[in-house]
Amino acid sequence: MSKNELIEKAIEIRERAYVPYSNFSVGAALLTKSGKIYTGCNIENAAYPVSLCAERVAIFKAISEGETEFVEMAVVADTERPVPPCGSCRQVMSEFFAGEMKVHLTNLHDNTMTVKVDELLPFSFQKTDMEK
Numbered sequence: 001m002s003k004n005e006l007i008e009k010a011i012e013i014r015e016r017a018y019v020p021y022s023n024f025s026v027g028a029a030l031l032t033k034s035g036k037i038y039t040g041c042n043i044e045n046a047a048y049p050v051s052l053c054a055e056r057v058a059i060f061k062a063i064s065e066g067e068t069e070f071v072e073m074a075v076v077a078d079t080e081r082p083v084p085p086c087g088s089c090r091q092v093m094s095e096f097f098a099g100e101m102k103v104h105l106t107n108l109h110d111n112t113m114t115v116k117v118d119e120l121l122p123f124s125f126q127k128t129d130m131e132k
């Protein structure tokens, strides 16, 4: 599985985005260690805050299927710069992904930026912070 194949999956699933409010479609694809790909698109709601981002749809699909080991993720939107994930998604990434894991952020013009989870959210709140 190459970076470009993962990006292709994110581009494909982006077409399924349900975005009647923002009209801003996002796609995500997450590769597991076992070689499976979980995809996600953003899904909005008339009660706006209930909406879910593409990244979290992909991550929660994988977690709910019992996946625990992840290799890399791709996120795509029709932005000028590579799409930056929101803070909530960064926090969820830091919960389930290794700090060193790569996330490929891209747009429809092939401007891709690859960042590590730790770079997306440094000094993130972790479950170990609740242990004394």
Ligand SMILES: O=c1ccn([C@H]2C[C@H](O)[C@@H](CO)O2)c(=O)[nH]1
Binding pocket: 019, 022, 024, 025, 026, 041, 042, 043, 044, 051, 052, 053, 054, 055, 075, 083, 084, 085, 086, 089
């Ligand atoms: O990285 C991002 C940024 C935004 N959105 C969604 C949330 C909302 O549906 C729309 C506008 O914020 O885009 C994502 O899915 N991922």
Ligand SMILES: [Zn+2]
Binding pocket: 053, 054, 055, 056, 085, 086, 087, 088, 089, 090
């Ligand atoms: Zn988000």
